[in-house]
Amino acid sequence: MKTVAFNLMPYKDLPADFEKKYDSVWVSIPRTLYDPRKGHEYYHDYLDALETAVDLGYDAVGVNEHHSNGYGLMPSPNLMASILSRKVRHSDTTSLVVLGNSLALYNPPIRVAEEMAMLDVLSAGKFIAGFPVGTSMDTNYVYGINPSEMRERYYEAHDLVMKAWTTDEVFTWNGKYNQLRYVNTWPRTAQRPHPPVWIPGGGSVETYDFSLLNDYSFSYLSFFGHKYAKKVMGPFWDRADALGKDRNPYRAGYAQFICVSETDAQAQIDYEEHVKYFFAKCMHIDPRFFEAPGYRTVASLRAGLRSQLDGTAKVGKAILDEGFGWKELVESGYIIAGSPETVREQIIEAARELHVGNLIWLFHCGSMPQHLTLKNLHLFAEGVLPHIRNLWPEWDHRPFWPSGFGDSTPDARRSAA
Amino acid sequence: MAQPTTHTYQVNARLAFDTLEAGRGEPLLFLHGAGGLAWDPFLDALAERRRVIAPFLPGTSKSNDISQVRDLWDLVLCYHDLLDALRIDRADVVGHSMGGMIACEVAACDPSRVGRLIAIAPAGLFDINDPMPDIFAMRSAELAERVLVDPKSPLAEMLGAMPDDVDEQVEVLIQRLSTLNAAAKFLWPIPDKGLIRRLPRIKASTLIVWGRQDGLIPVGYGETFRSLIPNARLKVLDQASHLVQLERMPDVLELTWAALAGPAGEAP
Numbered sequence: 001m002k003t004v005a006f007n008l009m010p011y012k013d014l015p016a017d018f019e020k021k022y023d024s025v026w027v028s029i030p031r032t033l034y035d036p037r038k039g040h041e042y043y044h045d046y047l048d049a050l051e052t053a054v055d056l057g058y059d060a061v062g063v064n065e066h067h068s069n070g071y072g073l074m075p076s077p078n079l080m081a082s083i084l085s086r087k088v089r090h091s092d093t094t095s096l097v098v099l100g101n102s103l104a105l106y107n108p109p110i111r112v113a114e115e116m117a118m119l120d121v122l123s124a125g126k127f128i129a130g131f132p133v134g135t136s137m138d139t140n141y142v143y144g145i146n147p148s149e150m151r152e153r154y155y156e157a158h159d160l161v162m163k164a165w166t167t168d169e170v171f172t173w174n175g176k177y178n179q180l181r182y183v184n185t186w187p188r189t190a191q192r193p194h195p196p197v198w199i200p201g202g203g204s205v206e207t208y209d210f211s212l213l214n215d216y217s218f219s220y221l222s223f224f225g226h227k228y229a230k231k232v233m234g235p236f237w238d239r240a241d242a243l244g245k246d247r248n249p250y251r252a253g254y255a256q257f258i259c260v261s262e263t264d265a266q267a268q269i270d271y272e273e274h275v276k277y278f279f280a281k282c283m284h285i286d287p288r289f290f291e292a293p294g295y296r297t298v299a300s301l302r303a304g305l306r307s308q309l310d311g312t313a314k315v316g317k318a319i320l321d322e323g324f325g326w327k328e329l330v331e332s333g334y335i336i337a338g339s340p341e342t343v344r345e346q347i348i349e350a351a352r353e354l355h356v357g358n359l360i361w362l363f364h365c366g367s368m369p370q371h372l373t374l375k376n377l378h379l380f381a382e383g384v385l386p387h388i389r390n391l392w393p394e395w396d397h398r399p400f401w402p403s404g405f406g407d408s409t410p411d412a413r414r415s416a417a
Numbered sequence: 418m419a420q421p422t423t424h425t426y427q428v429n430a431r432l433a434f435d436t437l438e439a440g441r442g443e444p445l446l447f448l449h450g451a452g453g454l455a456w457d458p459f460l461d462a463l464a465e466r467r468r469v470i471a472p473f474l475p476g477t478s479k480s481n482d483i484s485q486v487r488d489l490w491d492l493v494l495c496y497h498d499l500l501d502a503l504r505i506d507r508a509d510v511v512g513h514s515m516g517g518m519i520a521c522e523v524a525a526c527d528p529s530r531v532g533r534l535i536a537i538a539p540a541g542l543f544d545i546n547d548p549m550p551d552i553f554a555m556r557s558a559e560l561a562e563r564v565l566v567d568p569k570s571p572l573a574e575m576l577g578a579m580p581d582d583v584d585e586q587v588e589v590l591i592q593r594l595s596t597l598n599a600a601a602k603f604l605w606p607i608p609d610k611g612l613i614r615r616l617p618r619i620k621a622s623t624l625i626v627w628g629r630q631d632g633l634i635p636v637g638y639g640e641t642f643r644s645l646i647p648n649a650r651l652k653v654l655d656q657a658s659h660l661v662q663l664e665r666m667p668d669v670l671e672l673t674w675a676a677l678a679g680p681a682g683e684a685p
Contacts (some may be wrong), residue, residue: 140605141554148483148602176487288554292605293597301594305587 001351001391002401003359004097005053005377006062006255009046009080010071012367014281014322015040024286025070026137031071042073045370047083052086052374054094056381057267060128061088062097062360064200064221067142071282071366077101078115085122095402096123099200099219099360100130104150105143108178109157110185113164117189125190125404131158131221132200133207137285140292147294151206153177165194190405198253198358198400203232204300208239212251212315216399219360221254223283225334226350229254233354249351249392250400253358257335257365258347260379264338270325271365275335278366279324335365340383347388357392358400419464421456421471426497431485435478437471440464444505445677447471448496450514450540451552451600452564453592454478458663462670463511468676472499474515476599477592483599489610492603493522500530507532509677510621513662514634515540515600521612521619521646528620532681535673537626537662538634539642543609547635553601563632564659572663616645623649626669626678628657648682 014033015021022030050061063080066072074080088096096119101112120127133154138150139145145153156175163171164185173180189195195214201207211218220232231251240247244254261267261274329335336346351359363380364373421437428434437456445467447460454473463469475495476483486492496519500508510518510531517539524531543549550563561577562568579586603610623646627639636653643651652672657664 144606146605148598286554289554292553293594293598293601294605298591298595298598302587302591305590380541382629 001130001347001357001359001386002059002397003249003361003380003385003388004060004062004099004253005050005363006064006097006099006139006360007046007050008064008071008362008365009042009073010278010282010364010366011039011073012042012277012369014070014277016073018281019284022284024289025282025284026066026286027068027069027141027289028286029070039073043080045373046364047080049364049370049373049377050080050084051087052377054084054091056377056385057091057093058385059093060095060382062095062099064099064101064130065132065138067138069071069277071140078119081119081127081372082122085127086121088126089122089124091126095126095128097128097198098130099128099198099221100132100140102132102134102143103157103161104134104145104153105140106157108180110164110180112157112184113161113185114187116161116195117165117185117187120190121187123190125195125406126402127189127191127195128198128402129195130198130200131161131216132221133204136292136295137289140295141289147292149177163193165189174333191403192407196400196402203235204296205235205239208236209243210242212243212245214398215245215251217251217253217358219255219358221255221360223255223278223334223362225256225258225333225335226254226346226354229256229350229354233356237355247355248395248399249355249357250395250397252354252356253360254356255360255362256347256350257337257362257377258343258380258384259335259365260340260343260376260384261336261337262339262379264342267337267339268326270375271335271337271368274366274368274372275326275329275337276366279329279334282366329352339380343380344384344387347384348391351391357395357397359388418456418458418461421460421464421469425480426502428495428502432475432482432498433480434472434475434494434495434499434502435480436473437580438469440466440468442467444468444470444503444508446505446508446510446520447518448510448512448516448519448652448660449474450516451597452514454595457663457668459666462666463673466674467509470503474519474596474599477596478627483602485524489522489603492519492528495680496523497527497530498579500615506530506652507681509533509535509681511535511537511673513537514659515604515608517541518608518612521642524621524623525612525615525618528618531619531621533677534619534621534623535626535676536623536642537669538628538631538639538659539625540604540608540634541610541612542641544635544638544641547633547637548625549608549638550632551606552633553597553605562630566628566630566656566658566664572660576660576663595653613641613645616642617647619646620682621648621662622676622682623678625651626661626672627647627651627653628659628661628664629653629655630658631661650676 063077170184259271421439517536518541
């Protein structure tokens with residue numbers, strides 16, 4: 001298994017009464033709550049932590065994109081990734097993941113082709129390109145993209161970026177949303193024909209199929225852990241079977257909060273307050289912004305509605321609303337926490353259950369101070385990482401991971417084996 | 418209440434319109450708002466004197482597919498194609514909310530095609546100093562409070578009634594959501610798509626009706642419509658919100674009949 005040390009970069013000092021006093025951590029979060037001096041400190045602490053992860057030999061470091069969001073302070077993850085590339089380029093083990101750029105938000109989308117090519121060149125071909133469809137909060141409410149156009153814009157931007165990466169002649173693009181007379185993206189990517197592509201997403205069949213048919217790796221990004229992820233990864237692998245794709249676990253990843261301490265009891269002492277901060281404040285999202293009309297198709301609405309109406313669907317946020325403690329968070333799998341032994345056993349069990357090769361490890365949670373972040377990174381590297389690396393010895397990760405300068409087609413990656 | 422019949426018109430190579438129709442006499446088009454099309458007492462009363470033709474917005478009924486309509490410009494042309502399919506040279510049109518916006522767009526696009534226009538609390542403008550609330554980030558309870566002066570009235574109960582059966586509930590909600598999905602395509606993120614520049618093109622004799630307590634589209638927008646449409650009159654009714662045609666039905670009907678009795682193309 002491959003471990004991506006992944007950081008959302010939350011704001012750590014939201015007021016104690018935040019979730020009572022304000023409507024939402026996202027879209028409408030009051031701007032006055034942001035203190036730039038603290039923001040300065042966070043950015044550099046978070047970057048220090050990610051650089052430490054490179055030193056400790058994690059398989060990748062990862063960042064992502066959010067807008068008007070109190071738990072994700074990276075409107076531009078590429079800025080952060082460019083800083084990290086300075087360290088990644090010297091590493092033998094660590095790749096750089098931007099998970100990712102919401103394609104529908106870039107105008108024109110060749111901006112993504114350009115910036116990601118820069119990151120690929122900067123990192124010496126160790127870059128992984130993430131293309132999320134995007135949440136309704138970021139895409140529709142903050143960036144104003146019409147929900148009825150969102151997927152179309154996403155697919156068109158994807159096709160344009162891929163063509164820009166794989167075409168060595170100047171070409172013309174006549175799309176519905178983008179018309180460009182001269183597409184000629186400089187720089188070229190370091191990996192040829194392009195960096196590996198990962199698709200972070202939620203539970204939509206369209207996204208499973210898109211990932212599988214293109215041989216991209218699908219990453220299920222939720223904050224609700226491995227038990228919840230089963231609802232998505234089961235159907236994902238069913239689609240893989242239906243589409244005749246192999247069950248290479250590196251076709252998939254999932255996100256998980258994991259907190260390591262000396263003992264299980266110490267983990268609670270260390271992390272409880274900070275984990276609760278995340279679930280109480282960072283998951284305090286105004287439901288009016290959950291889903292713009294048209295974000296989901298009528299067909300998938302129909303599928304979801306019935307279980308909402310008859311009361312069988314009570315998951316994720318709804319469970320949190322009923323109150324939760326450390327015990328519940330651990331038992332329901334929202335977090336994996338404890339001694340290195342406890343943690344690695346649970347990770348292995350979860351990864352086998354979900355059949356995933358890429359662990360998107362959320363190593364920082366909520367209000368965790370820097371010393372705990374570093375403790376978590378060190379204890380995981382010493383006591384967990386070596387035990388989970390060889391979880392899938394029979395499977396080849398290379399079709400979905402960076403290859404450095406030169407030919408990186410899945411076939412070329414395989415034949416280089 | 419009259420039982421409307423359903424009809425389907427293939428208006429061009431890509432799109433079919435479904436309609437609800439009832440009544441006899443001269444045709445009268447009714448374009449519904451973002452709440453969707455339901456055969457309500459107002460339509461029923463209109464059908465006592467006219468042949469009411471109420472098309473479903475594309476994407477909100479079985480025959481048509483919203484993805485076949487590219488944008489607002491395309492939508493407006495599809496409504497012109499519908500007039501052709503109905504063989505109506507010059508239409509009388511009643512439009513509510515988003516339907517009022519579409520009616521204004523159709524009338525501005527080809528002013529010869531709309532003779533009389535009754536726009537009830539039409540969408541299509543946005544005043545940054547008097548902004549309408551975000552209908553796409555609103556809970557259903559809040560919406561109900563905003564569109565009616567009295568959200569506890571029998572009318573509110575009638576509008577909010579839900580079937581007991583879960584399957585039927587799913588269908589009601591799907592209908593609401595798909596209507597909102599389709600509406601968002603043309604109104605996202607705010608409904609100003611340049612109509613203010615086109616309003617002066619309208620030649621139809623135009624009646625604008627507004628509820629003084631409209632909680633969705635502020636009553637002040639009515640004066641902007643009136644001042645920019647050459648042959649327009651504005652009537653503001655008290656004790657009414659956004660569903661003014663139901664809240665003050667006898668008065669709106671009286672105004673409507675008077676407007677439809679006047680000569681087309683002159684101020685009513």
